[in-house]
Amino acid sequence: MRKVNLGRPPPGGSIESRLEWIQSALNRIEVASGDTQAAGSAIKQITGLTARNAQEALEALTTGKQQQSDLLDAIAAESMVADRYIYGDGADSVALGTIVSHGRAVLADPTDIFLTAGQYRIGQDTSNSPGRDDTVTGGRLGVDSGDAVLFLSRADATSLSLNRNSAGSVATFQQSGTAVGSISVNSPNTAYNTTSDRRLKTLIKDLDLSTAVERVKAIRLVEYEWDGWDGLTGRGIIADELQEVVPEAVTGEKDAIEEEWVVDGAERYLTTTKNHRALDQLADAEDAHKLAERISPQMWDATKLVPEIIGALQSMMAEIAALKDEVAKMKAAR
Structure with a gap:
């Protein structure tokens, strides 16, 4: 089969930019003139399809069973052309995550990754x-309401593992681009940090310690069973x-x-209350229907009680010290 040199796709591009490149490459292939060898070679070269899938795609294209736009969709799904990821075949196949000379990661086994409605499902194609x-175990990398989202799930093992070979942060957290916290490691210890810099x-x-005492006294402690x-x-x-x-x-x-909800063809997650209804948030949607609902549980951060507990403790220590002074004075007056 004769080789057709079409160059390389743009590194790190989006799905759209890579499909544009594929479209341009296909337009340069003389399919109409029956140069099927050149076409087959080029399809395999630019998509990373296996020889069998490349031949099937070529036959579909040359026999008119499939329009070129449909072929592009099939190429995107089959070859995982997305960002910097594509997989090879035969001698070109390498392990997942290996970086090859042209800067693309190669997926040796793409059968566990599914492109469904613009979402990449990993190890599963149901959720x-x-x-x-x-x-459901597996993962999903995609977009919700215009923002990137990642789900990871395993049956009985760690879903996410972070490592650093020196002391320091293994994860950082930002809000609107500003650092607000981190998870760091140092020897055998892990620290969960939140920003507290004086400059911020x-x-x-000084805190009025009496307010800390009143807050601590007002907190109700309970025992319960989890539903x-x-x-x-x-x-x-x-x-x-x-609260x-x-x-x-x-x-x-x-x-x-x-x-x-599914809103205009895309999934969205909406938090609703008595004063914040879903229909109010979907006023501009052309088509919307609800798939499911679940409680959105309130949560509390125990570290936010530390200043209250410290304040109450300092107040009690000061009161104990004052009482000791009074006792000492009473004993001295005898």
């Missing part, structure tokens, strides 16, 4: 949110009750519901 309200704060003043967990018991705090006392320690809204 866009594996492990969320189901027990204004109007700094749906076969009698599993716990001791702790109810989030919506804590009334230490609001900065609680996230979410009381009785909120998360709804999964």
